[in-house]
Amino acid sequence: MAQRLFARTRQVESLAAEVMSFKQEIRGLKHENKQLHRLARDYATNMKRKLDQMKESDGQVLLDHQRFVGLFQRHLLPSSSGAVPRNEAPNDQPLMPLDRSIFMRLS
DSSP states (O other), rough: OOOHHOOOOOOHHHHHHHHHHHHHHHHHHHHHHHHHHHHHHHHHHHHHHHHHHHHHHHHHHHHHHHHHHHIIIIISSSOEEEEEEEETTTTTSOOOOOOOOHHHHOO
């Protein structure tokens, strides 16, 4: 009887140690999870900021392109009537989208 009680006590102590080990592992995983959430949030914030900057830059490039086309049409292609040539689009017409890779190669 005493041997069974002693064996049962060792089993309980072993299980208690295993529970403590699991608790410690859970604490470590929670800490790691918080770090991963922080990294993901920071990454998302940075990517959104970069995307906003790219959109702003694209808008500026398009505006500059439109200004250049307007100047080019007014100053370098004057027509006798002052009208835009038939095959040229007026400034208020949408322009062809710019290929960003052209500008990447220039910088």
